[in-house]
Amino acid sequence: MADQVSSTQGMTQHREIGTIGYIVGTGASVLLLPVLPFLIALYLFQRATGGRGEPGSN
Incomplete structure (x- = not known):
């Protein structure tokens, strides 16, 4: 039984979200x-x- 469905590509940048x-x-x-x-x-x-x-700075 596999624990992972797809291979991990690491952190990817989404240009649409950045824009x-x-x-x-x-x-x-x-x-x-x-x-x-x-x-x-x-x-x-x-x-x-x-x-x-600041309080009490008098």
């Missing part, structure tokens, strides 16, 4: 692009005030 991943990643980047100025402003504000955002 879909790049498309989804690009779409997510485009959607998050309008948030970037707010993140930059928050980062600059935290640097200017010297706060690290």
